[in-house]
Amino acid sequence: MTLFGWGVLKGMGVTFKNFLTSYFRKPDEGGIFTVQYPEEREGTAENYRNFPFLVYDGAPEKIRCVACGICERECPPKCIHIEMELDAAGKPARKPAVFDIDYGLCMNCGMCEEVCPFDSIFMDHAFEVAAPERQIGLVRHKKELLKSNEYFREIRPALASAIDQKRKAVEEKKKAAAQPASSQSSGGTGSL
């Protein structure tokens, strides 16, 4: 039979030990574990996903998105709205005229990123997206959603470089396929 209250005292000993070690141990070994946000920040993991954004190459006009609407259709909470741009002749220009994402609706699932066949929409790392007004502030339009490929490379280096390589390979293949055809049509030497 142990003394009544001995368990309580032992528990207090644990808290006292933790109190002391928090001053001189490393965070991983029982030290202070908290981070003083916003003065201190922890980096985000590469796979971290928050809200979607659109990637462009070089200039914002060279947007990768072709307004196919797959993400709009597959988005589970239906937070994406796309309208195709029409050229002078009234034909679809394969570019979005309107691309809105309602951040208030988005549930950060990452399905748009998975289904996009044009490597155009990806999940961002920016998490400080507070806005004062729901209808206006949280509905992000094309202009705010567009971010450069360099930014994408910065936040998700492994994925971005893999996609860059894939796109480069596809482009070279296209060029290689276009070259013989063009040389043939121009009455070339027929290097077949």
Add this chain to the structure above:
Amino acid sequence: MLEINFGPQHPSTHGVFRMTVQLEGEKICGLKPVFGYLHRNHEQIAENLPYAAIMTYTDRLDYVNALSNNFGYALTVEKLAGLEVPERAQYIRIIMAELARIVNHIAVIGFMLNDLGAFFTPLLYAFRERERILDLFEAVTGSRLMNNYFCFSGVKRDLTDANLAVIKKMILKFPAFLEEFEALLTKNEILCMRCQNIGILSGETATNAGITGPVLRASGVNYDIRKVDRYGIYDRFDFKIPLGQKGDVYDRFYVRVLEIRESLKILDQALTQIPQGEIINKKSLSILKMPRNFKPPVGEAYGRVESPKGELGFYVVSDGTPQPWRYHVRAPSLINLTVLEEMCLGQKIADAIIILGSIDIVLGETDR
């Protein structure tokens, strides 16, 4: 006799849950659980979505351990469509599900002690460890809580060697934390007096009411779906099922502590056995890319997993279209709540809080 309402905004109800309690003095002579405050139409939403998109909503059922929900739903649809899972993906699934179990159990015992008045010290010690696992979840799955990590016949991202090293380190350190945690409270006289012989649930009542999970095992019934069904590859691991004797609050608390130790054992074995290989069946990659083209054959399937709260079952009926014709969730939290009155009758009103805490409910799953 006095009738009072506990909740729905009471902090100890773990969400928006209401109990209508009839009191005689301080003694409870009647209790009626009232739920539905967090009803979000989960099943109806799912019946209008492609199979792959439902995965994102299963995260929101039991938001403390989304990976178990993912596991259950993935198992069900794989059963329905007859999909195979590669070896490495099987191991990754077990590793993630067991980590989720640890997250859930340390959170629930932390909150339970909080309800008892061990105010925030044990909870924050538990959350410190939980945070390490959540950081790993963020690095692997992309999100701390809403993981959306499983897909049909595989998982979405591979565990890198660095991730595996982090898990290994965590497993090595975890027993020390558990010992500290037990030294902090399990022998504490006040805790023992508040928990022992409170809210006793007999094994017979529990079995009749369909109770599952740690609540059932604390009542001494040896029933764990990991052992009964041996879904996934649980048959390859050597682990024990901790059982309680009395079925009181203390047993439910301690069974969870012991289950964490068993989970650590499974993790240790899984980490040594995990093979190299692909993480998703090549044939199923198209489901990710084109969710609407995935149409399982006409039929029905019921898949279940041992989620940290009990038997989590998914019942899916397919009529050959991209959306399920019927989708139903057997939520352990809801069914475990049905014996709340039996456990609370004759107890003091202050004990109702801790009895509710020991059942471990999550309202996202209860109300759906």
